[in-house]
Amino acid sequence: MWRRFVRRKSIHTIIIFILSGCSLFEYHPYEVIVPDDEQNLNATSIQTIQARVAGKDTMTLILMGDTQRFYDDVEAFVSSANQHTADFVILNGDITDFGINDEFHWIHSIMKKLNKPYLAVIGNHDLSGNGELVFEKMYGPLNYSFITNDFKFIFLNTNSREYNFNGHVPDTTWLKNELAGDSFKHAVVSSHVPPFDNDFDPAMELAYARILKKSTKVAVSLHGHTHKYSNTQPYEDGIQYIVSTSMNERMYLILKLWGDKYNVEEIYY
Amino acid sequence: MIRFTFALLVILYTLPATLTAQDSVSFKRHYKWYIPDSFVLQYAGSIGFLSAGGGYDIFHKKASVDILFGYLPGTIGGHDLQTLTLKFTASPWKIRAGKATTIYPFSTGTYFTYTMGGRYSSDLPSWYPDGYYWWSEAVRANIFIGGKVRHKVRDSVWEGYYEIGTNELKLVSYAQNTGYLTVWDILHAGVGVRFYLNP
Numbered sequence: 001m002w003r004r005f006v007r008r009k010s011i012h013t014i015i016i017f018i019l020s021g022c023s024l025f026e027y028h029p030y031e032v033i034v035p036d037d038e039q040n041l042n043a044t045s046i047q048t049i050q051a052r053v054a055g056k057d058t059m060t061l062i063l064m065g066d067t068q069r070f071y072d073d074v075e076a077f078v079s080s081a082n083q084h085t086a087d088f089v090i091l092n093g094d095i096t097d098f099g100i101n102d103e104f105h106w107i108h109s110i111m112k113k114l115n116k117p118y119l120a121v122i123g124n125h126d127l128s129g130n131g132e133l134v135f136e137k138m139y140g141p142l143n144y145s146f147i148t149n150d151f152k153f154i155f156l157n158t159n160s161r162e163y164n165f166n167g168h169v170p171d172t173t174w175l176k177n178e179l180a181g182d183s184f185k186h187a188v189v190s191s192h193v194p195p196f197d198n199d200f201d202p203a204m205e206l207a208y209a210r211i212l213k214k215s216t217k218v219a220v221s222l223h224g225h226t227h228k229y230s231n232t233q234p235y236e237d238g239i240q241y242i243v244s245t246s247m248n249e250r251m252y253l254i255l256k257l258w259g260d261k262y263n264v265e266e267i268y269y
Numbered sequence: 270m271i272r273f274t275f276a277l278l279v280i281l282y283t284l285p286a287t288l289t290a291q292d293s294v295s296f297k298r299h300y301k302w303y304i305p306d307s308f309v310l311q312y313a314g315s316i317g318f319l320s321a322g323g324g325y326d327i328f329h330k331k332a333s334v335d336i337l338f339g340y341l342p343g344t345i346g347g348h349d350l351q352t353l354t355l356k357f358t359a360s361p362w363k364i365r366a367g368k369a370t371t372i373y374p375f376s377t378g379t380y381f382t383y384t385m386g387g388r389y390s391s392d393l394p395s396w397y398p399d400g401y402y403w404w405s406e407a408v409r410a411n412i413f414i415g416g417k418v419r420h421k422v423r424d425s426v427w428e429g430y431y432e433i434g435t436n437e438l439k440l441v442s443y444a445q446n447t448g449y450l451t452v453w454d455i456l457h458a459g460v461g462v463r464f465y466l467n468p
Binding site for chain 2: 024027070
């Protein structure tokens with residue numbers, strides 16, 4: 001009787017240990033398993049940002065991205081960024097290289113050491129495997145926006161090639177709606193693939209640029225993807241397209257925004 | 270790539286089975302070659318929540334080839350995943366531990382996993398330029414080490430095994446980031462039982 005009880009109890013303990021305890025037990029690289037404290041990260045960051053910037057004339061942003069498989073460099077970035085004053089950080093896509101669950105977790109465990117909130121945008125590499133599902137669970141919707149200090153910050157998925165240029169990515173109808181209205185004076189648009197890149201749907205490029213121009217509220221459009229810093233006006237329409245480089249280049253940008261003015265500073269670390 | 274994977278599967282499937290069939294001449298067995306020597310049930314190991322399949326002993330029972338179907342239900346893994354795994358395990362040394370028990374202290378091997386469904390491409394779809402992504406979504410290559418214990422209960426033989434391994438994507442991530450990542454970050458483990466049908 002006693003022996004049977006002990007045996008049953010130990011089997012029970014073993015099963016509980018196997019099922020819950022040990023993180024070594026992976027079910028699949030593409031599993032979509034995100035701990036509670038790593039969910040809805042963008043929404044949480046937005047609340048913190050709104051509290052941080054309240055009443056400020058000038059907002060300071062750090063632009064970086066393409067952290068994919070550059071963990072050591074991202075750690076160094078965090079050390080460097082923590083030395084600079086900024087209201088928040090934008091991680092402009094390609095968080096991961098292979099879209100696997102572990103990679104999202106690794107990057108967040110480095111980025112959470114920042115002494116300021118960060119927002120993440122989806123990149124083409126993040127859409128590999130089940131990366132889209134992991135991103136949604138971890139960071140939230142692929143297209144999102146928030147308003148603070150008369151500024152609207154708009155983030156969207158522009159990884160058209162990942163959807164075989166199906167005409168729905170980027171979602172220009174959504175973007176048009178986001179840019180309409182008078183609840184804000186200025187808008188900043190941020191996405192991974194810049195419209196002038198080959199991976200952006202060529203049939204939508206000019207229409208996209210026109211939407212930004214027509215709104216009259218956009219001064220800067222922020223991107224990643226090319227692994228090369230650029231700061232240009234490709235459509236000669238007064239809108240500056242700023243592309244941050246990949247982490248292995250050990251460089252990021254500090255963007256200051258006030259009214260319809262801005263300033264970009266390059267930081268090497 | 271799909272075709273290549275399946276060709277590989279067929280070759281690796283039939284080769285050891287043929288060897289086993291020849292072996293079996295000297296044994297009492299008179300089953301057809303394709304009847305597996307053992308049934309396998311595995312938990313985790315990066316191929317599913319639970320996986321089941323058949324195993325074939327090769328190289329005088331010093332190694333085995335397993336073909337497993339793995340399943341990860343959406344309620345546990347966030348999304349339904351089905352896999353096919355071809356696994357080669359070598360367990361070269363054994364230690365007798367009593368009349369009915371044998372310990373195989375060290376196993377090593379490799380397994381290839383194919384994740385089913387059009388959602389995961391085997392090779393780069395046509396709308397990407399050549400070499401755009403170098404890895405396949407559907408096929409993973411793993412290496413592992415582990416061990417097992419064999420126990421005889423009356424007329425049947427049972428084995429319990431564990432394995433700890435990694436895949437090529439996590440390995441390349443580690444190789445380039447030995448500062449931040451540790452070996453433990455890239456490892457994944459599985460445990461399983463094997464039941465011999467006709468020992």
